[in-house]
Amino acid sequence: MRGWIDVSTYPKLFKFSDQSDRVICLCTAGSLSISQALVNVLQRDIKTEATFNLYNLPSLYDVARYIGDTIRQLQERDRPWLERDNIDFQCSFLLGGQIQGEEPGLYMIYRQGNFIHACPETPFLQIGEAKYGKPILDRILTFETPIAVAAKCALLSIDSTMKSNVSVGPPINLMMYEQDSFEIGYELRLERSDPYLREIRSAWEISLNEAFNRMPDIDWRQAL
Amino acid sequence: MRGWIDVSTYPKLFKFSDQSDRVICLCTAGSLSISQALVNVLQRDIKTEATFNLYNLPSLYDVARYIGDTIRQLQERDRPWLERDNIDFQCSFLLGGQIQGEEPGLYMIYRQGNFIHACPETPFLQIGEAKYGKPILDRILTFETPIAVAAKCALLSIDSTMKSNVSVGPPINLMMYEQDSFEIGYELRLERSDPYLREIRSAWEISLNEAFNRMPDIDWRQAL
Structure with a gap:
């Protein structure tokens, strides 16, 4: 008998920005088959100029509903086959743009097709392996x-996640969108060997250790 | 109709240290009914001088097996009733001592009764809401x-967890055991208003922000 470990890399960040009136980005986490199918349908609907598509919907809220509905349809097709083998396919999506x-x-769109959006009180959303990287964002x-x-904070958040869960790894894709520009002005793909990634990772590690060493010691005298 | 939120505090850290030849500590997470039942059985077995109990087992490995077996028995009793209502009761335990x-x-003991132990390569174990607090430990x-x-690092780890998940909160119970002392020499219970907890929390927050501000900026020029 032979065995293997399959470590693969797939794009998880997609942009739809050919129109001058809108920029739409989609970030995927979880089930690769659902994610790829979704991106495929979104692109097909644009190409065939479907009644509802990313380039004609009037608001980002409508786009979120359209994506949620599409996720529901895609799942309907696969669900009986996956359930038969007890496969629980988690997935979630970030939709950003203007x-x-x-x-x-x-917006964060759940596998069930419902969604929430960021607000001033909670200005960030995360999908996938989110917990390790949340403290620094908080x-x-x-x-x-x-x-x-x-953006720098998001990068350090992903770096913390990579450190605590080795199954999360580079390349890291970053996009930054400036309000009212209607184009993705900043885009970056950082490989593991990227000098900046190595620099910020090592600087952060050193700074955290220095900060930790400065913390006041526990005073055990006030014992129970 | 009326509603309420039940926020309760229960002890989760237990010591068994009346014997001169051993110190045993147990930390619980998850299902309160299983945790409380477990501690009850452990105490009862000591009191009745059962064939196997925390004070007569010859090694910590045997103690872990005994606790794992006890968890299995306790679950057997409740499982049909919980499953009938689709209640999935997670729980896990840390066993430490000498x-x-x-x-x-x-040792970390799973709900299934099996267990692992810490080693030089991975010198810490966590139970419960573990992910938010793992990056600083790592x-x-x-x-x-x-x-x-x-101990200070563990405290900051719990503090990060409290910050990112408000359902985790004080009091924080800390125990520190020094090898070959055979007594819990250091014990602390920190309430939310504890001056040291407030001081270290605020100092950590400030230090992290300062460290973050010193991080090199992203160089977007090497764009895709």
Whole structure:
């Protein structure tokens, strides 16, 4: 008998930005078959100029509903076959972007097709292996954080996740969108060997250790 | 119709240290009914001087097996009733301590009754809401970390967890055991208003922000 471990890399960040009136980005986590099928349908609907598609829907809210409905349809087709083998396919999606006449928006769409959106009180959303990287976001990000600082914080959040769960790894794809620009002005793909990634990772590690060493010691005298 | 939120506090850290040849500590997470039942049985077996109990088992490995077996028995009794209502009761346990003639040991016991133990390569174990607090442990702790430094790190780890999941909260119970002492020399219970907890929380928050601000900016010029 032979065995193997399949470690593969798949794109998880997709942009739909050929129109001058909108920028739409989609980030996927979980079931690869559902994610790929979804992106396929979204692209096909644009190409065939379907009644509802990413390029004609009037608002980001409508786009979120359209994507949620599409996820539901895709699941309907596979569900009986997956359930028969007790396969529980988790997946979730981040939808971000801006359509002319609206503010930029950020939605998290669940596998069930329902969704929530970010708000000033909770200005970030995460999908996938989210918990390891949440503490730094909780401590740094507010609605007022400049976008470039937020991007750096997101990168350190992913780096913490990679450190605590080795199945999460590079390349890291980053996109940054500036309000009312209607184009993805900043895009980056960081491989494991990327000098900046190595630099910020090592600097963060050192800084955290220094910060930790400065913390006041526990005073055990006030014992129980 | 009326509603309420039930926020309760229960002890989750138990020590069994009346014997001069051993110190045994148990930390519980998850299903309160199983946890409380377990502690009850452990105490009863000591009191009735059962064939196997925490005070007569010859090694920490045997103690882990005994606790695992007890968890299995307790679950057997409740399982049909819980399954009938689709209640999935997760629980897990940390067993730490030392029995004379052995090195100190640390075990994690799963709800299924099987268990693992910490080793030099992975010198810490966590139960419960573990992910938020893991990054700082991953970055600070090694097998060589002095015990008092490790305790401080554990405290900051729990603090990160409390920050990212508000359903986790004080009091925090800390125990520190020094090898070959055969007594719990250090014990602490920190309430939310505890001055040290407030001080270290605020100092950590400030240090993290300062460290973050020193991180090099993303260089977007090397765009895709």
